[in-house]
Amino acid sequence: MKYYNLLELKFDGMAPIKQIVLLLVLGSILANVLAVVFFHLGGYDRADKTVYLTTLIVLVVGGPLGAFLIGQNYKLKVMAEELETAFRKDGMTGLTTRHEFHLRAERLIRNSNPALSAGAVLYIDADRFKTINDKFGHVIGDGVLLELGTMIRETLGRRDVGARFGGKEFAIFLTDADFGQAAWMAEKILLGARRISRNVQDKELSMTVSIGVSFHEPGQTLEHLLATADDCLLQAKEQGRNRVVFAKIKSHA
Incomplete structure (x- = not known):
């Protein structure tokens, strides 16, 4: 968990364009690895195998990336709400600013x-x-x-x-x-x-x-x-x- 938090902290410190490139590269690498493994196990000789492969890639690659992006979006939403509250309400007395x-x-x-x-x-x-x-x-x-x-x-x-x-x-x-x-x-x-x-x-x-x-x-x-x-x-x-x-x-x- 500490290692994940460290990676997340480094990711948050990157510029937006670098974050996008990193996610695309990691997603592409993982998708290609799955495709190669699947090819050696059974190839693409049948339509059902191809459908299974694409579904697997979407789930394995898109699932974690989607969860990560949703988590990042939630953190940003919480931060925005905290900033909005601090901007509107005095932290000591509860009165407005x-x-x-x-x-x-x-x-x-x-x-x-x-x-x-x-x-x-x-x-x-x-x-x-x-x-x-x-x-x-x-x-x-x-x-x-x-x-x-x-x-x-x-x-x-x-x-x-x-x-x-x-x-x-x-x-x-x-x-x-x-x-x-x-x-x-x-x-x-x-x-x-x-x-x-x-x-x-x-x-x-x-x-x-x-x-x-x-x-x-x-x-x-x-x-x-x-x-x-x-x-x-x-x-x-x-x-x-x-x-x-x-x-x-x-x-x-």
Whole structure:
């Protein structure tokens, strides 16, 4: 088995054209060997013998080669699925990636009523997270992010989209949410983050987040919506952190 794995590894390292040539050469050699052996055993003097020979060659040569190629194709399929999952989902928290968030949120905006708001965006940032890493270590820091991401994911509604934007930043798109729904969600996350605490070396670790909330306006792009939420998040940080700042909602006559 180890020898087969070694050969398979060498085969995978070849250029595609070399792989094709190698398979054709091996298949041709094996087919010719079978033909010569069969000829010496009985020749081609009858049609049934010729049919038997061609069938045998197909089974002996094509079977292993076909199984090998199917195995290679399956490995490629598994690798593609793993890459697709890694591209769409954050490995630590189970939330979507930034790229996937943009795809889904833009689709929700595009499919919404153009005369109405498509929802709201919550931009979330873990407060003083560098201090947590420096004081308690990156293992504890990763655990805090995992708990925060899990809490956010479990808070989402069926049609909402939550993502880890990288590092300590998260974002949520609340589909068709008004001010009351967005405020309720923001407060729930604010309180949930405060409950994330651990005792490390007899020192209590406390966790808070700052949240900026913006509301989609008809015709507004996702980039503008996120930028507005980011501005609100910055204001929350400047005002002392551990709070929510909402963007002003424009009134439409």
